[in-house]
Amino acid sequence: MSARTPYVIKGETGDWELVMGLEVHAQVSSNAKLFSGASTAFGADPNCNVSLVDAAMPGMLPVINKYCVEQAIRTGLGLKAQINTYSRFDRKNYFYPDLPQGYQISQFAHPIVGEGEIEVDVEPAHGGDAYAFPCRIERLHLEQDAGKSIHDMDPSSTYVDLNRSGVALMEIVSMPDIRTPAEAAAYVKKLRAIVIALGTCDGDMEKGNLRADVNVSVCRPGQYEKFRETGDFSHLGTRCELKNMNSFRFIQQAIEYEARRQIEILEDGGSIDQETRLFDPVKVETRSMRSKEDAHDYRYFPDPDLLPLEVEQAWIEEIRATLPELPDEKRARFETDYGLSRYDAGVLSADAEKASFFEDVAKGRDPKLAANWVTQELFGYLNKQDIELADSPVSASSLGGLIELIANDTISGKIAKDVFARMIEGEGEASDIVEMHGLKQVTDTGAIEKIVDDIMAANPDQVAQIKEKPKTMGWFVGQVMKASGGKANPKAVNDILKAKLGL
Amino acid sequence: MTELTKLTLAAALDGLKAKEFSSREITQQFVDAIEGARKLNAYVVETPEKALAMADASDVRLAKGEGGKLEGAPLGIKDLYCTKGVRTTACSNILGEFTPTYESTVTQNLWDEGAVMLGKLNMDEFAMGSSNETSRFGNVINPWRRKGDNQGLTPGGSSGGSAASVAADLCLAATASDTGGSIRQPAAFTGTVGIKPTYGRASRYGMVAFASSLDQAGPISKTVEDSAILLEAMCSHDPKDSTSLSVETPDWRSDVSKGVKGMRIGIPKEYRMEGMSDEIDKLWGQGIAWLKAAGAEIVDISLPHTKYALPAYYIVAPAEASSNLARYDGMRYGARVAGENLTATYEDTRAGGFGAEVQRRLMIGTYVLSSGYYDAYYLRAQKVRTNILNDFVEAFESCDAVLTPTCPSPAFAFGEKSGDPVEMYLNDVFTVTANLAGLPGISVPAGLSSSGLPLGLQVIGKALDETACFRVGGELERAAGFVAKAEKWW
Numbered sequence: 001m002s003a004r005t006p007y008v009i010k011g012e013t014g015d016w017e018l019v020m021g022l023e024v025h026a027q028v029s030s031n032a033k034l035f036s037g038a039s040t041a042f043g044a045d046p047n048c049n050v051s052l053v054d055a056a057m058p059g060m061l062p063v064i065n066k067y068c069v070e071q072a073i074r075t076g077l078g079l080k081a082q083i084n085t086y087s088r089f090d091r092k093n094y095f096y097p098d099l100p101q102g103y104q105i106s107q108f109a110h111p112i113v114g115e116g117e118i119e120v121d122v123e124p125a126h127g128g129d130a131y132a133f134p135c136r137i138e139r140l141h142l143e144q145d146a147g148k149s150i151h152d153m154d155p156s157s158t159y160v161d162l163n164r165s166g167v168a169l170m171e172i173v174s175m176p177d178i179r180t181p182a183e184a185a186a187y188v189k190k191l192r193a194i195v196i197a198l199g200t201c202d203g204d205m206e207k208g209n210l211r212a213d214v215n216v217s218v219c220r221p222g223q224y225e226k227f228r229e230t231g232d233f234s235h236l237g238t239r240c241e242l243k244n245m246n247s248f249r250f251i252q253q254a255i256e257y258e259a260r261r262q263i264e265i266l267e268d269g270g271s272i273d274q275e276t277r278l279f280d281p282v283k284v285e286t287r288s289m290r291s292k293e294d295a296h297d298y299r300y301f302p303d304p305d306l307l308p309l310e311v312e313q314a315w316i317e318e319i320r321a322t323l324p325e326l327p328d329e330k331r332a333r334f335e336t337d338y339g340l341s342r343y344d345a346g347v348l349s350a351d352a353e354k355a356s357f358f359e360d361v362a363k364g365r366d367p368k369l370a371a372n373w374v375t376q377e378l379f380g381y382l383n384k385q386d387i388e389l390a391d392s393p394v395s396a397s398s399l400g401g402l403i404e405l406i407a408n409d410t411i412s413g414k415i416a417k418d419v420f421a422r423m424i425e426g427e428g429e430a431s432d433i434v435e436m437h438g439l440k441q442v443t444d445t446g447a448i449e450k451i452v453d454d455i456m457a458a459n460p461d462q463v464a465q466i467k468e469k470p471k472t473m474g475w476f477v478g479q480v481m482k483a484s485g486g487k488a489n490p491k492a493v494n495d496i497l498k499a500k501l502g503l
Numbered sequence: 504m505t506e507l508t509k510l511t512l513a514a515a516l517d518g519l520k521a522k523e524f525s526s527r528e529i530t531q532q533f534v535d536a537i538e539g540a541r542k543l544n545a546y547v548v549e550t551p552e553k554a555l556a557m558a559d560a561s562d563v564r565l566a567k568g569e570g571g572k573l574e575g576a577p578l579g580i581k582d583l584y585c586t587k588g589v590r591t592t593a594c595s596n597i598l599g600e601f602t603p604t605y606e607s608t609v610t611q612n613l614w615d616e617g618a619v620m621l622g623k624l625n626m627d628e629f630a631m632g633s634s635n636e637t638s639r640f641g642n643v644i645n646p647w648r649r650k651g652d653n654q655g656l657t658p659g660g661s662s663g664g665s666a667a668s669v670a671a672d673l674c675l676a677a678t679a680s681d682t683g684g685s686i687r688q689p690a691a692f693t694g695t696v697g698i699k700p701t702y703g704r705a706s707r708y709g710m711v712a713f714a715s716s717l718d719q720a721g722p723i724s725k726t727v728e729d730s731a732i733l734l735e736a737m738c739s740h741d742p743k744d745s746t747s748l749s750v751e752t753p754d755w756r757s758d759v760s761k762g763v764k765g766m767r768i769g770i771p772k773e774y775r776m777e778g779m780s781d782e783i784d785k786l787w788g789q790g791i792a793w794l795k796a797a798g799a800e801i802v803d804i805s806l807p808h809t810k811y812a813l814p815a816y817y818i819v820a821p822a823e824a825s826s827n828l829a830r831y832d833g834m835r836y837g838a839r840v841a842g843e844n845l846t847a848t849y850e851d852t853r854a855g856g857f858g859a860e861v862q863r864r865l866m867i868g869t870y871v872l873s874s875g876y877y878d879a880y881y882l883r884a885q886k887v888r889t890n891i892l893n894d895f896v897e898a899f900e901s902c903d904a905v906l907t908p909t910c911p912s913p914a915f916a917f918g919e920k921s922g923d924p925v926e927m928y929l930n931d932v933f934t935v936t937a938n939l940a941g942l943p944g945i946s947v948p949a950g951l952s953s954s955g956l957p958l959g960l961q962v963i964g965k966a967l968d969e970t971a972c973f974r975v976g977g978e979l980e981r982a983a984g985f986v987a988k989a990e991k992w993w
Contacts, residue, residue, distance in 0.1 A: 058712075058836075091826050097845070
């Protein structure tokens with residue numbers, strides 16, 4: 001692990017730094033909505049998962065879904081955060097057709113989860129060494145999702161689908177501890193890994209089940225440290241909120257664009273307007289959505305239809321006792337049990353699916369070899385081809401079979417890559433491929449000696465010069481390997497050549 | 504033929520059980536009476552066919568010796584309660600012809616006990632009003648008139664339809680609801696009994712919301728015993744209402760005759776207000792004397808924050824209403840006035856759908872919740888509310904129930920107060936405290952004013968101690984011997 005270095009943006013008038021805080025909305029994994037029994041299933045026909053409560057019919061009242069509360073507590077515990085035994089629901093009032101009640105039930109003044117912290121592993125996008133940093137969590141609260149307005153079905157009307165209306169969301173708010181675009185993406189990645197491991201959110205960003213609002217501001221070097229010392233936000237620049245980002249790539253692109261935009265304004269002597277902006281991934285730019293001036297006065301007040309949410313410490317402890325292994329714990333275990341580097345352990349533990357794949361491959365085999373093959377060869381291939389691990393053409397047990405052949409010297413690492421390529425092509429198990437194509441490594445010293453003798457006999461000049469030019473050794477190895485069709489055990493070839501050439 | 508409509512609920516239930524008459528017979532008499540009393544404008548929806556069908560079903564059960572606690576008894580339902588298949592508008596234009604596909608818990612409880620629905624009763628729009636003048640269907644007319652005067656009087660509000668229909672024998676008893684006095688004040692204005700139970704006793708599920716933390720269902724009836732019978736049937740723990748209390752409903756009917764011997768009755772000095780009429784003061788003194796004679800101990804108590812109750816109420820209630828009524832936006836049900844864009848649609852729909860009083864309260868509520876005003880108004884009002892509750896808690900250390908007048912005056916004429924909202928709001932001065940503190944309060948007719956109009960006394964009990972209200976209410980009823988009825992002119 002290397003150290004965290006400041007991310008500096010060179011401007012016309014000097015250096016600038018970035019400061020970011022994120023608000024992540026994660027849909028709670030639950031069959032029913034936060035305050036009604038309606039289903040949360042994705043993909044239903046419009047307005048089919050809507051109860052009388054979700055449609056805000058007269059006289060309908062919200063009733064808290066205890067399971068959603070449990071999921072929020074579980075998430076809070078996963079974030080190593082304070083769980084508040086007293087929290088409260090407030091109404092956030094505004095008019096919009098996809099908000100049937102005319103208010104969103106949220107937790108404004110008293111969230112269910114307070115301060116926490118997560119360790120974020122960063123792999124800088126522009127090269128550089130991997131590192132980790134602690135990101136403080138300010139709070140997590142429960143709130144209702146709104147419905148969906150569909151503007152493109154009719155030229156003059158907007159259609160409203162209330163299926164999402166009332167679905168439970170967790171809003172997870174970070175402190176302004178994030179300093180680079182890569183860190184922002186890594187933070188979301190880590191949060192996603194945690195909620196997936198906990199089973200509290202499926203992390204499906206394409207469906208919008210996990211999305212991030214990024215608050216971006218820029219400041220001169222040194223200002224951020226002053227802010228951290230004093231807690232005084234006036235040391236930082238004015239922030240803009242980039243709304244609803246649902247891809248790691250977009251998060252980074254949007255921040256990079258936004259930082260440049262803000263710096264340009266400031267360097268031209270202008271000032272930043274606090275506003276909400278939307279990222280356009282096609283034009284790769286952010287656009288103003290609404291400014292602070294047209295911000296709603298939400299008239300928050302405690303929802304009188306709901307009692308304060310009071311949870312027993314004993315229940316919190318019960319939930320804590322059933323927490324699954326979290327990514328950080330898994331990473332630590334991978335480091336100690338498998339002897340992996342922190343980086344490899346981090347990559348493999350970040351995602352439950354990858355971790356379990358790796359453990360299947362490593363079980364009873366050389367764990368470092370397994371880690372190398374899983375992360376570099378398999379993940380490298382899958383990334384390049386944009387294939388999900390679930391759709392991998394090579395299963396964990398098949399990859400394990402290949403690794404066994406390397407470990408017991410049946411094939412060399414080099415041949416293994418060819419075998420792997422054939423496995424991807426669907427030629428079958430590694431052992432069958434080796435058998436079929438006669439790729440078994442030649443460790444029979446007699447056979448190798450015969451090849452060496454033949455090559456030395458055919459190249460007397462090179463043999464004569466070997467003492468003056470020891471580097472010619474490589475040429476001999478190449479010749480022998482070529483003549484053996486790559487199957488000769490490289491170590492045996494080296495040993496025999498050295499002996500026969502008298503090196 | 505006997506006039507079955509004049510029976511009390513208790514007597515009618517006995518008669519039905521004893522098969523002295525059938526549910527169809529009494530229901531038919533009510534249907535006819537309602538038809539003949541349209542001048543009073545008490546009902547906004549009459550459901551005679553439904554009523555007779557329900558009555559017939561009750562008769563089948565009664566014939567077999569079966570049936571619930573209200574089997575065959577025809578009741579009127581305030582238009583605030585959602586009734587499946589029957590138009591429910593809370594007497595607001597904004598709900599258009601809204602007909603629920605669901606039933607409120609309170610009314611469902613009544614049907615489960617065999618009650619018969621006669622129709623929906625008029626009320627102030629969204630229960631906002633003290634004179635029934637804000638209803639989209641026009642005001643209800645009080646069956647009572649001043650001696651020698653034909654001027655129309657208000658039945659009070661917001662449950663004016665409920666009170667008038669009970670007073671005019673247009674139902675055996677009625678459901679009502681009380682946010683700041685909407686059961687007790689109309690009961691006092693019409694010589695009927697009305698009780699608002701402890702907040703959380705009755706489910707709010709399916710009641711069109713006005714102010715969630717104050718709204719509570721309750722009955723209006725001819726006698727204290729009838730109120731006990733009906734309230735018992737209305738109350739239940741309901742998992743569909745998070746503020747519903749998980750408590751057993753006691754047998755209140757038997758409390759009515761228990762008397763007040765040994766009870767300590769608190770008389771709050773702060774309720775003796777400046778400008779209160781002599782006859783109200785005299786009535787109150789009479790009530791005190793009756794209870795004393797019946798063996799109660801009279802205790803002077805102080806509820807020092809009383810003077811802040813009305814202003815606090817007129818901040819909290821509109822604040823909650825401004826949010827509760829946001830759902831009436833013309834998007835999904837009810838009336839809609841399509842404008843040229845979304846904002847215009849909202850504005851036109853709500854401007855056209857809500858009456859002036861509702862609009863006034865929505866604006867007050869929006870204002871007091873606005874950023875910069877929240878702390879000064881809403882938060883302070885909530886603190887006052889806590890102080891008012893604490894006043895009562897403290898007072899109840901030295902007494903078991905509190906006796907006050909229900910209203911500062913008898914029924915007034917239409918237009919008399921509707922020009923001045925503050926004057927109108929002052930009607931609630933004795934009743935809002937029970938709502939702010941969540942306590943049960945009953946109004947019992949105790950005498951007539953010099954102009955011949957009924958006057959009520961209010962008994963406020965501890966939280967969940969409706970028993971005290973019924974015991975003291977029962978005693979007042981017996982002592983007052985209030986038998987006067989409005990002379991039929993309609």
